[in-house]
Amino acid sequence: MEELEQLKRELKALNADYAKIRELPAEKRGEFGRDLNAKKMAILEKIREAEEALVDVEVEPLDITAPCGINEPLPEVYPVSQGSRHPLTAELERVTDIYQLMGFDVIESRQLDDEYHMFDALNFPKEHPARDGYDTFRTEEGLIPPAHTSTMQHRVLKMYKDRLARGEEIAVVVPGRVYRNEDVDATHEHTFYQCEGVYVSETCTMGDMLGILREFFEKYYEQKLNIRTQPGYFPFTEPSLEFMIEKPHALGGKKGDFLEMLGCGMIHPNVLKEAGIDPTKYHGFAWGGGIDRLVMLRFGLTDVRYFESGNLNFLREF
Numbered sequence: 001m002e003e004l005e006q007l008k009r010e011l012k013a014l015n016a017d018y019a020k021i022r023e024l025p026a027e028k029r030g031e032f033g034r035d036l037n038a039k040k041m042a043i044l045e046k047i048r049e050a051e052e053a054l055v056d057v058e059v060e061p062l063d064i065t066a067p068c069g070i071n072e073p074l075p076e077v078y079p080v081s082q083g084s085r086h087p088l089t090a091e092l093e094r095v096t097d098i099y100q101l102m103g104f105d106v107i108e109s110r111q112l113d114d115e116y117h118m119f120d121a122l123n124f125p126k127e128h129p130a131r132d133g134y135d136t137f138r139t140e141e142g143l144i145p146p147a148h149t150s151t152m153q154h155r156v157l158k159m160y161k162d163r164l165a166r167g168e169e170i171a172v173v174v175p176g177r178v179y180r181n182e183d184v185d186a187t188h189e190h191t192f193y194q195c196e197g198v199y200v201s202e203t204c205t206m207g208d209m210l211g212i213l214r215e216f217f218e219k220y221y222e223q224k225l226n227i228r229t230q231p232g233y234f235p236f237t238e239p240s241l242e243f244m245i246e247k248p249h250a251l252g253g254k255k256g257d258f259l260e261m262l263g264c265g266m267i268h269p270n271v272l273k274e275a276g277i278d279p280t281k282y283h284g285f286a287w288g289g290g291i292d293r294l295v296m297l298r299f300g301l302t303d304v305r306y307f308e309s310g311n312l313n314f315l316r317e318f
């Protein structure tokens with residue numbers, strides 16, 4: 001660019017020299033003019049070359065041909081589809097569809113919560129070691145990305161308690177994303193999904209809860225299942241249970257191969273009381289379990305880390 005400018009200045013100076021011809025004696029004019037013309041031609045040639053060189057540098061050659069035959073399918077490297085829903089999103093919808101068919105409302109959990117909903121409203125005494133089982137992250141403002149969807153129990157009870165007064169029951173499920181301070185491996189993720197269930201009425205029993213859970217799992221896996229419970233401990237339920245299903249033969253399970261699918265129990269009277277529900281009049285049960293694990297079993301997946309990996313080869317399998 002600089003060179004081109006210089007050449008143009010030279011050309012201008014040269015053009016000015018033509019005026020001098022008139023001042024010369026007649027016999028010198030011819031030679032002087034020829035000399036000027038030759039110089040001018042040389043400069044014009046250099047200008048042309050410099051302009052061509054500039055075009056070469058600044059403009060990429062444009063290839064307007066299609067990268068493949070126009071009637072051929074596009075090669076793999078091109079974004080040929082618009083993508084699809086993440087398997088956890090699709091399965092979560094299947095889960096909530098099943099509960100909705102059973103008469104449950106669905107409300108979403110939140111991704112930032114507070115100490116009160118995470119622990120206090122759920123009957124965790126202050127400084128109680130049970131809080132350690134829900135080690136998660138904190139924001140600088142002291143907010144908590146919830147370690148379980150149970151943080152929504154208090155809100156559900158308060159939001160829906162008018163129904164009890166009308167002689168109806170509370171029946172709600174709450175899917176949500178949860179976070180734990182975990183050492184990540186094939187079966188543990190720092191970010192995963194749970195679905196919480198809350199049911200309250202005047203007459204419900206633990207038998208109703210087991211019936212609902214069996215119905216849910218049999219619908220989800222589309223087959224009859226053997227179930228089992230064992231005692232568990234959660235501050236927000238009394239008694240507390242761990243609910244297990246026998247790994248179905250079709251999914252690679254052997255007889256007696258029981259898997260823990262969720263925690264559950266009868267809602268602790270303190271949790272009902274805290275939400276303004278009279279525990280001498282009403283009873284409730286609640287449960288909460290991981291969605292990732294549920295989906296892994298359905299599809300025979302062995303590594304939970306795939307879900308958050310963004311690995312397209314994995315996602316395309318669904």
Ligand code: DAH
Nearest residue numbers: 148150263264265286287288
């Ligand atoms: N929130 C518990 C967990 O993440 C699971 C759970 C247990 C939920 C008992 C409940 C319940 O609603 O009643 O480990």
